[in-house]
Structures are given as C-alpha cells and as structure tokens.
Amino acid sequence: KQEVTQIPAALSVPEGENLVLNCSFTDSAIYNLQWFRQDPGKGLTSLLLIQSSQREQTSGRLNASLDKSSGRSTLYIAASQPGDSATYLCGKGGGSEKLVFGKGTKLTVNP
Amino acid sequence: GAGVSQSPSNKVTEKGKDVELRCDPISGHTALYWYRQSLGQGLEFLIYFQGNSAPDKSGLPSDRFSAERTGGSVSTLTIQRTQQEDSAVYLCASSLDGRAGNEQFFGPGTRLTVL
Numbered sequence: 051k052q053e054v055t056q057i058p059a060a061l062s063v064p065e066g067e068n069l070v071l072n073c074s075f076t077d078s079a080i081y082n083l084q085w086f087r088q089d090p091g092k093g094l095t096s097l098l099l100i101q102s103s104q105r106e107q108t109s110g111r112l113n114a115s116l117d118k119s120s121g122r123s124t125l126y127i128a129a130s131q132p133g134d135s136a137t138y139l140c141g142k143g144g145g146s147e148k149l150v151f152g153k154g155t156k157l158t159v160n161p
Numbered sequence: 162g163a164g165v166s167q168s169p170s171n172k173v174t175e176k177g178k179d180v181e182l183r184c185d186p187i188s189g190h191t192a193l194y195w196y197r198q199s200l201g202q203g204l205e206f207l208i209y210f211q212g213n214s215a216p217d218k219s220g221l222p223s224d225r226f227s228a229e230r231t232g233g234s235v236s237t238l239t240i241q242r243t244q245q246e247d248s249a250v251y252l253c254a255s256s257l258d259g260r261a262g263n264e265q266f267f268g269p270g271t272r273l274t275v276l
C-alpha cells in the first residue's frame with residue numbers, strides 16, 4: 051500500500067522566516083508530485099506540480115523539489131507571510147490516475 | 162475560465178437517507194475524480210472517470226456508494242442509506258485527460274453531515 055507522510059503535522063513561524071515542508075513516500079514508482087494548499091473550509095488550490103523527470107519547480111516564493119531515490123519532496127517557502135497560513139498537502143501520482151495524499155502540514159505564520 | 166464547481170456546499174441529512182452530490186468539472190477536462198476528506202483519515206480516493214472508459218471504482222468504501230458521469234461532463238456521487246461515518250467533505254477534481262502526471266484541479270467540496 052502506498053503511503054505518503056508529511057512532517058511536521060503543524061508548524062508555527064514568525065513572519066519573514068524561510069521554511070521547509072516535507073513529504074515522503076514509500077513506493078518509488080512516481081509519475082508526479084503535486085503540492086496544494088487548503089484554507090479552512092475550502093477546497094484544494096494547486097501550487098506546484100513536479101513531473102517525475104523534473105527535480106524542482108518554482109513559482110514566486112515557492113520552490114518544490116523531488117528526490118525519487120530517497121522518496122522525498124520538499125516545499126520551500128521564502129519570506130513567509132501571514133497570508134501563507136494554511137494546510138499544505140502533497141499528493142503523489144504513482145502510475146494510476148489517482149493521487150495518494152499525506153495528511154498535511156498546518157502552517158501558521160505569525161505577524 | 163471557471164474552475165471545478167460542486168453543489169451543494171453543505172448537506173445535512175438524517176441517518177438512513179440517500180444523498181446526491183454534484184460535480185461540474187472544468188470545461189474540456191475529460192478526467193474526473195472524487196475524493197473524501199474526513200478527520201483523521203486525510204484525503205482518500207473514491208472513484209475516477211476518464212472519457213467513455215469504465216470508471217475506476219476501487220476506492221469506493223461500500224456498495225452504498227455509487228457515481229455516474231453523464232455526457233462526459235457533470236458527475237453525481239450518490240450515497241444510499243447514509244451512516245454517521247459517511248460524514249466528511251467530498252471533493253471533486255478534474256484534469257485535462259487523466260494521463261498519469263496531469264495536474265488535478267479541485268472544487269470547493271461538499272460538506273456532508275449525517276445526524
């Protein structure tokens with residue numbers, strides 16, 4: 051059974067700090083890794099998609115990396131802002147069409 | 162353009178009743194997915210539709226759950242004889258053509274509460 055783990059489950063940082071969120075997976079078969087944010091009571095907003103042939107993707111202050119050999123992806127957020135507060139989820143595409151998700155990291159950025 | 166839409170946004174029902182949840186994917190997207198998000202379980206895959214192919218129903222938790230997709234567009238998830246453990250947020254997503262590696266776009270979800 052595929053498992054996706056996100057550590058830490060919760061993170062609280064002061065505004066302006068750079069931070070890293072982690073996503074690890076047990077099954078090395080991977081087609082893509084997608085990072086999402088979820089605000090309370092809302093759906094998922096896609097942030098970045100990394101294909102298995104790629105090592106990283108960048109969008110603004112966000113950078114996501116993928117290391118297939120170690121079964122890990124990281125989401126780097128630079129110069130964090132209170133508006134970044136949300137739950138961040140990673141979803142792994144393993145060859146079937148569905149995504150397998152971690153349980154998320156709840157991020158709080160304090161002004 | 163419009164994103165994935167879902168209705169209703171909230172649904173409260175009594176145990177034993179049937180419910181229908183609706184999903185309208187992004188125009189032109191041929192792949193449609195249903196997921197369920199419940200406390201402690203995270204996001205779980207339920208069912209996947211791709212064009213006219215037979216759906217992948219491997220994630221449906223019981224035979225009380227069914228889904229259909231009419232005309233390759235709108236999808237309805239039906240839960241019969243609802244139980245309290247069915248309470249969750251039901252999320253729909255779509256992607257361009259369902260190939261592994263395509264980006265999935267999610268709707269706002271339907272929060273189902275079974276009393």
